[in-house]
Amino acid sequence: MWNYIGGSKRLPIQWSAWLAHTRAHPPSVEELQIDLIRQQRVQHNAVLIEARFQQERTQLIQEASPPPSDGPSSQAEQPSVDPSSPVSPPPESLPTTEGFTPNTPVAQRPGSTLPKTGSDEYQPETWTPKARVRRG
Structure with a gap:
């Protein structure tokens, strides 16, 4: 009992629903x-x-790695690739940021039309929630 209380x-969930009176009958063993x-x-x-996702990830890493060369090469030159690390997409598939510079004001950036907003004079109405009647 203390294991359930301590967390x-x-x-x-079936027992929780019954104890919260959102379920008419207690759950059966079946x-x-x-x-x-x-x-x-x-x-x-x-x-x-x-496992399938991990296999696809390692396959993408193997396809992206260059083929081994015939000449002598040391293992120290090639960085080790951790298959659990996320794979970044190739640079040509990334979206371009032509015409964007971080120091350019938003109004001067090409294609940026910000919507006009109303004044800040809006005041929300008062609202009080109604008490809910429990049935059951």
Whole structure:
């Protein structure tokens, strides 16, 4: 019991919903087991997707690396590539920033038309939320 209160274990959402009176009946053992199987299936699928993503990432790194030369070369000249590090796209695929300089004012930059805003005289109306009636 103290593990649930301390936060080291999580109470199933079905029980939380029943305890919060948003669910009419407590969950059954079968329902909890089915949900546990679903959670395990989701975690397994996430592991598969992550492995596939890692494989694609290493394949992109291998394709981007230059082919080995026939001449003698030392390993110290070639930097080691960490497959877990993010891969940056090639420079030609990055968007260009032609006509943009950081010191140019926004109004003078090409293609920058800022929308006009109203005055700052707007005052919001007072509002009080209505009390909610619980049914159940």
